[in-house]
Amino acid sequence: MKRRTALKVAASAALTSVLTIGSAYGAEPIRFGAVAPKTGALAAGAAITHWPNIQLWVHQVNERGGLRMKDGSRRKVEIIEYDDRTNPGETIKAVERLATQDKVDFIVAPYSTGLNVAAAPVFAKLGYPQVAATAITDKIPELTQRYPSIFFALGSTTALASSVADVLAKMKAEGKIGNRIAMVNVADAFGIELAEASRPIFVKAGFEIVFNRSYPLGTQDLSPIVKGAKASNPDAFVAWSYPPDTFALTEQSKIEGLNVKAYYTAVATAFPAYGGKFGKSVEGHLGAGGVNTDTAEMKAYFAAHQKVTGKPADYWASAVTYASLQVLEQSIEAVGTDRKAVIEHISKSTFQTVMGPWKFVNQSIDKVWTVGQWQGGVFHGVASTGLPGAKPVIVKTGW
Amino acid sequence: MTARETRTLILVVVAFALLACLPLLRHGYLLSLGVDIAMYTVLATSWALFSGPTHYISLATAAFYGIGAYVVAAGIGTLPYPALVALAGLAGAVAAALVGLATLRLSGVYFVIFTLGLAELVRQIVTWVQNNFTGSRGMYVLTSITERMIYWELLALAAAVFFIGWRVARSRLGFALRIIGNDETVAAHLGINSAACKLALFVISGAFAGMVGAIMAPRLSYIEPSIAFTSELSFQVVIMALLGGVHRLWGPLVGVIPFTILWEVIAARFPTQTVLLLGIAFLLIVYLIPNGVVGRIESALRAAQRRVSHA
Known part of the structure; x- marks a missing residue:
């Protein structure tokens, strides 16, 4: 009995502290969801290319004081992470959970071609932008036509x-x-x-x-x-x-x-x-x-990646993944957290990223390293x- | 039909009618959980149709499921979707028949190992065909089929499984299977063709798994061998069915619902320790409720009856 009481006290204390952290900042943080493999066949790849960049981006945005919103306020970012066990059924369910249960403002696109394609219908249905940094497919025209919320950044x-x-x-x-x-x-x-x-x-x-x-x-x-x-x-x-x-x-x-x-x-x-x-x-x-390892932005990115995550970035999709988060960042700063406006903004604007200037043509970055x-x-x-x-x-x- | 059977039938019909209303709530998360539960209900119940009476543990679910998914992926551009689902059921049945003919004379652990290898074997054959003949392009299943339609399809399939299970249990085939499960030698002496009986049930469960794969393919959208033939699926089906209990038709259902919800809670609360906690859950189930929830309920009922009669 005693141990159960102690557990209850501990649990409620933990809950209270989470709640107080949540409200400690002046402005409400913007909540991001992320679902990608932490176990299963693609866990190793995601651990190199996907997760560290989310960690780095959240760290850097919050260190700056948060996203600089249109009205001049600063909003920090919070991240909720789920493991899909490299199983597309789980990816779909986790996206639903993030949107309807956790009520996050935005969701980071999943990892790999298969999981991104599987999640595309649910992203589209829920109206969340999906900037896919690790999907390579020849179906880009068909997929973008079908799903207005998906954006491709790694080529065909x-x-x-x-x-x-x-x-x-x-x-x-x-x-x-x-x-x-x-x-x-x-x-x-x-x-x-x-x-x-x-x-x-x-x-x-x-x-x-x-x-x-x-x-x-x-x-x-x-x-x-x-x-x-x-x-x-x-x-x-x-x-x-x-x-x-x-x-x-x-x-x-x-x-x-x-x-x-x-x-x-x-x-x-x-x-x-x-x-x-x-x-x-x-x-x-x-x-x-x-x-292009010679640009100042890329050099700074590699250094920060090493410093914050403790491991080096890879020379392909790492920087693209980070750039996809910068796209979300700059869009939210420009038009706020209205997801429909963000999707609209992403499809029309030019973004300054670690990969250089990015402009989506028909929802796809057509200039990529091969x-x-x-x-x-x-x-x-x-x-x-x-x-x-x-x-x-x-x-x-x-x- | 006895009065009791009529009552049960009405209850079942009402339950299915209520469940069919789930998509009307327009709650995407509940619906995606519902799809999972419906899918595992069909898989675990059809699995138990074969494995319950015969005590043959089959790990071949993923093989039939994957075949079904690939039938849809290969034919989506050329044939209408309902025909593909039927074709997937047929493909699952044919595969089960071939495998059953070759292996159902094996007993116990040999059969388990063979079925475990089967998913990998089929996966390698599919890959070999793609690599040498067709190329892997076009393994996208892009349709306008929504999650609610998938849910309804699975629900209809679940109704079909229960109906067939009910029919089989009341037939000569079901009686023969129960005898085989109790003692195969006795069954043989009674003149029961045990291989044919087992094969018939194995074919039914293969057909259902194939159709489930076909129904789920539009949800996966992108069909890869590693996704379609994941052995995790086979194990989950077995665990859920065993958790519920396989000697009653509704037993697996009692396992599927709590397990899917437990799984979901673990995935949501402990996103980085999911696999560890699931492993622990497996162990607890095997050690603490070896006869499944149904077995527990029944022994509790028996104990209560004994107390009443003693008093």
């Missing part, structure tokens, strides 16, 4: 694939590489989609695909794949890979001494841990994503769909 699958072909075609034209490509892909949704999209583009660009193999998701031993690729004597190696196999393929390639002049792995090449693990060996490695390359310890963008600041591509020298 075809853009990602064709950009790689463009980079390699340019290297071929300059005589830096020959026309033999070894291409592998992880046999899972995104890997298959990219392999499908890129095959005809490579052929059209005059390449010969001399080795073409896929491997199941979660394959532990990739040495047969790398050995096969090496035996085909390629000039370029392209892997449409996921994080675990990006690391495993690179490790194997190093062991086997797969010496190509152009080496591309897809997702996770932009992770700081990739450069950290392989050190100088990654010099010249191409991968999906990239950012290929990056490790050069001198950072992963810098080398190809984009129209962004300034790309560095020239260098030839990979060896391991």
